Amino acid sequence: MPDGGRLDVRKTYKLFIGGEFPRSESGRAYEVDGVWASQASRKDVRDAVRAARSATGGWRAKTAYNRGQILYRIAEVLETRASELVAEGSTEEEVAAAVDRWVWYAGVTDKINAIFGTVNPVAGPYFDFTVAEPVGVVGVAAPDEPPLLGITSRLAPVLAGGSTAVVIASETHPRTAIALAEVIATSDVPGGVVNILTGHKAELLPWLASHLDVDSLDLTGAPDGMLTALEAAAADGVTRTVRAADPLGQSPYEVTAFMEMKTVWHPIGQ
Amino acid sequence: MDLEPVKLQYATSRESTDIVHLEKSYGLFIDGKMVEPRSGAMFTSVNPATEEPLTQVAEAGSDDVDLAVAAARRAYEHGWRDLPGKERAKYVFRIARLLQERAREFAVLETIDGGKPIKESRDVDIPLAAAHFFYYAGWADKLGYAFPGRRPKPIGVAGQIIPWNFPLLMAAWKLAPALASGNTVVLKPAETTPLTALLLTEVLRDADLPPGVVNVLTGDGVAGAALVNHPGVDKIAFTGSTDVGKEIQRALAGTGKRLTLELGGKAANIVFEDAALDQAVEGVVNGIFFNQGHVCCAGSRLLLQEPIAEAFLDKLRSRMATLRVGDPLDKNTDVGAINSRQQLDKISSLVDAGVEEGAEMYQAPCPLPERGFWFRPTILTGVTPAHRVAQEEIFGPVLSVLTFRTPEEAVAKANNTRYGLSAGVWTEKGSKILWMADRLRAGVVWENTFNRFDPASPFGGFRESGFGREGGVQGLAPYLALEAIDA
Numbered sequence: 001m002p003d004g005g006r007l008d009v010r011k012t013y014k015l016f017i018g019g020e021f022p023r024s025e026s027g028r029a030y031e032v033d034g035v036w037a038s039q040a041s042r043k044d045v046r047d048a049v050r051a052a053r054s055a056t057g058g059w060r061a062k063t064a065y066n067r068g069q070i071l072y073r074i075a076e077v078l079e080t081r082a083s084e085l086v087a088e089g090s091t092e093e094e095v096a097a098a099v100d101r102w103v104w105y106a107g108v109t110d111k112i113n114a115i116f117g118t119v120n121p122v123a124g125p126y127f128d129f130t131v132a133e134p135v136g137v138v139g140v141a142a143p144d145e146p147p148l149l150g151i152t153s154r155l156a157p158v159l160a161g162g163s164t165a166v167v168i169a170s171e172t173h174p175r176t177a178i179a180l181a182e183v184i185a186t187s188d189v190p191g192g193v194v195n196i197l198t199g200h201k202a203e204l205l206p207w208l209a210s211h212l213d214v215d216s217l218d219l220t221g222a223p224d225g226m227l228t229a230l231e232a233a234a235a236d237g238v239t240r241t242v243r244a245a246d247p248l249g250q251s252p253y254e255v256t257a258f259m260e261m262k263t264v265w266h267p268i269g270q
Numbered sequence: 271m272d273l274e275p276v277k278l279q280y281a282t283s284r285e286s287t288d289i290v291h292l293e294k295s296y297g298l299f300i301d302g303k304m305v306e307p308r309s310g311a312m313f314t315s316v317n318p319a320t321e322e323p324l325t326q327v328a329e330a331g332s333d334d335v336d337l338a339v340a341a342a343r344r345a346y347e348h349g350w351r352d353l354p355g356k357e358r359a360k361y362v363f364r365i366a367r368l369l370q371e372r373a374r375e376f377a378v379l380e381t382i383d384g385g386k387p388i389k390e391s392r393d394v395d396i397p398l399a400a401a402h403f404f405y406y407a408g409w410a411d412k413l414g415y416a417f418p419g420r421r422p423k424p425i426g427v428a429g430q431i432i433p434w435n436f437p438l439l440m441a442a443w444k445l446a447p448a449l450a451s452g453n454t455v456v457l458k459p460a461e462t463t464p465l466t467a468l469l470l471t472e473v474l475r476d477a478d479l480p481p482g483v484v485n486v487l488t489g490d491g492v493a494g495a496a497l498v499n500h501p502g503v504d505k506i507a508f509t510g511s512t513d514v515g516k517e518i519q520r521a522l523a524g525t526g527k528r529l530t531l532e533l534g535g536k537a538a539n540i541v542f543e544d545a546a547l548d549q550a551v552e553g554v555v556n557g558i559f560f561n562q563g564h565v566c567c568a569g570s571r572l573l574l575q576e577p578i579a580e581a582f583l584d585k586l587r588s589r590m591a592t593l594r595v596g597d598p599l600d601k602n603t604d605v606g607a608i609n610s611r612q613q614l615d616k617i618s619s620l621v622d623a624g625v626e627e628g629a630e631m632y633q634a635p636c637p638l639p640e641r642g643f644w645f646r647p648t649i650l651t652g653v654t655p656a657h658r659v660a661q662e663e664i665f666g667p668v669l670s671v672l673t674f675r676t677p678e679e680a681v682a683k684a685n686n687t688r689y690g691l692s693a694g695v696w697t698e699k700g701s702k703i704l705w706m707a708d709r710l711r712a713g714v715v716w717e718n719t720f721n722r723f724d725p726a727s728p729f730g731g732f733r734e735s736g737f738g739r740e741g742g743v744q745g746l747a748p749y750l751a752l753e754a755i756d757a
Contacts, residue, residue, distance in 0.1 A: 115418055120742055122724035123401065130728050130742060215733070228524025235519035237688075238512065238531065238734045251419065251754065261744050263728050264707045266717045 018051035019191020055192030134162030302481025345482030355411030362407035385607030405725035424452030426504035530738025535691030539569030617666035690732030
């Protein structure tokens with residue numbers, strides 16, 4: 001019995017798949033940073049990819065304005081939970097920077113095609129334009145440091161561009177990743193748009209990289225020693241691979257890295 | 271009183287080949303000179319319309335790749351990289367102008383080497399190739415305006431591997447943005463169509479392009495693989511099959527080399543009941559029979575809305591019966607020769623598989639020449655999405671026909687492919703056009719038209735059709751490193 005006579009209620013750190021918080025189907029957990037975290041399996045990767053795929057249609061169909069408001073809502077909820085994120089291992093400055101990062105990406109959703117979209121002056125009677133579209137499902141290897149700003153910097157541009165994500169969390173900071181999942185789960189982000197798996201990158205990333213329903217792979221947070229094998233596995237499905245020069249970079253180019261350019265031709269006539 | 275139908279007389283109108291002067295053999299273009307291959311190997315380039323040998327061409331080996339990459343590196347570091355953009359621009363403009371000057375010669379050579387109809391090489395391939403150089407020339411001194419918040423720098427030596435279906439045009443798509451961006455190049459044309467790239471080296475010399483800025487290595491997959499794996503190459507750009515593209519992506523894993531891939535396709539050409547049907551028939555014919563269907567973005571799956579399916583097929587069969595198949599040098603020819611024996615065999619075996627799986631075949635009743643590689647314009651009806659001919663790229667004049675009832679079903683069927691290069695939509699309803707364009711997972715969507723190309727318009731695929739864009743401002747990005755400018 002502790003001082004004061006009340007026993008605290010501890011949190012179970014579970015996975016985040018399809019808007020729910022299941023344990024790993026494998027029944028495994030690993031001890032890290034003073035808690036037990038779920039140790040996701042290959043099957044969990046596949047379930048997460050399926051959830052992410054199912055969510056692509058609804059997420060990309062939202063207006064850019066609507067997606068921007070949802071990302072802003074993440075910032076709002078994160079701000080109110082700053083102390084929780086600090087308790088999970090981030091500094092106050094880092095949490096503030098992460099909140100500001102969500103705000104920045106909230107404001108970029110409806111600017112992307114103003115910056116990168118083009119009307120193409122073709123030599124013929126056609127109206128021809130090019131727009132950036134979401135690539136689809138993105139597999140993200142979250143950076144290890146800093147715990148919150150790292151995953152935020154890689155996840156926010158994926159969502160801003162209208163794609164859905166399967167994130168393999170930092171192996172050393174699963175608590176922060178799951179705390180962020182709880183923020184996302186209460187921020188009007190539709191289930192399946194973000195899926196976060198905790199566990200061992202060496203076990204999970206190869207399955208994610210070779211999964212044919214993953215359209216793009218962010219390897220910014222992948223261990224250096226795995227890079228060659230992961231990029232080779234991605235070739236099975238011509239999966240795009242991204243490795244940001246600056247893991248904490250913030251720009252519209254981080255968004256278009258997870259987008260495809262689509263060109264549309266239409267005749268001009270009477 | 272019944273009128274007798276007018277019997278039209280057909281007279282051939284054959285383009286002369288006098289304008290083309292072929293050497294007995296060709297070496298490799300390295301460091302501004304034609305040189306004998308270190309490999310010592312030669313191969314024969316054949317006219318697919320006659321099966322007659324045209325000339326002997328060098329088959330580059332890995333030693334030759336070493337020399338070419340070294341020449342490109344020297345040219346990059348000792349001049350080209352640091353040349354002011356406006357001077358680089360003028361070199362590229364010169365190439366465009368010289369190509370225009372010698373356009374007919376290039377067109378005839380393209381036709382005899384590859385088998386495509388002269389009216390296509392003359393009116394599409396060569397003018398578009400020149401246009402690409404002209405377009406990107408203008409970017410060379412304006413790169414600072416192309417990418418907001420970024421300072422663009424060239425990458426270095428680009429290895430470029432191109433296919434046999436649009437030989438000179440693909441060379442232009444690759445070379446023009448690379449040169450305008452300040453990179454140097456080792457270009458490997460396809461084994462069956464090396465001749466216009468070799469003729470292009472004359473243009474490069476006449477343009478006084480500094481030695482080593484562009485090197486041309488003819489050869490087969492051995493040379494291609496050596497180029498891909500060469501440590502002195504900073505960027506690979508490949509256009510070709512998805513299988514080879516995957517091999518290249520795998521080979522480059524972990525190397526940090528930049529890569530763009532333009533791979534296969536299985537485009538849906540979707541005709542709604544409210545389409546202008548006669549225009550749609552023309553678009554469908556162009557979509558699949560242009561260049562013998564040797565087109566990665568060919569509209570090889572026809573999706574017809576059920577109420578008009580039979581009527582549309584009647585019109586299509588009638589139109590197909592008027593297609594002229596044969597001598598590619600005849601200015602009347604609509605469909606030329608299949609590019610190679612190997613490709614002809616591949617087309618035949620896939621069509622056989624389609625018939626075995628239950629598809630019904632119609633072939634245009636045209637006479638075919640006795641020699642050369644030919645395949646009749648073909649449609650396969652009663653195809654289901656599971657059939658091989660609905661999934662695999664045939665790369666020939668073969669159209670697989672499926673039907674649908676609702677726009678949602680059309681989208682689902684169109685997107686039911688591992689590819690995503692192009693799509694076509696035919697309807698007179700504007701809102702439906704844009705609704706479809708938004709949902710089709712393809713890099714290029716043609717609405718009430720098909721197979722349109724322009725240097726100002728980005729081209730490239732989703733999914734297993736590859737990544738990266740060619741054309742437009744977007745086509746510069748693969749050839750530039752973009753450094754952040756402090757905001």
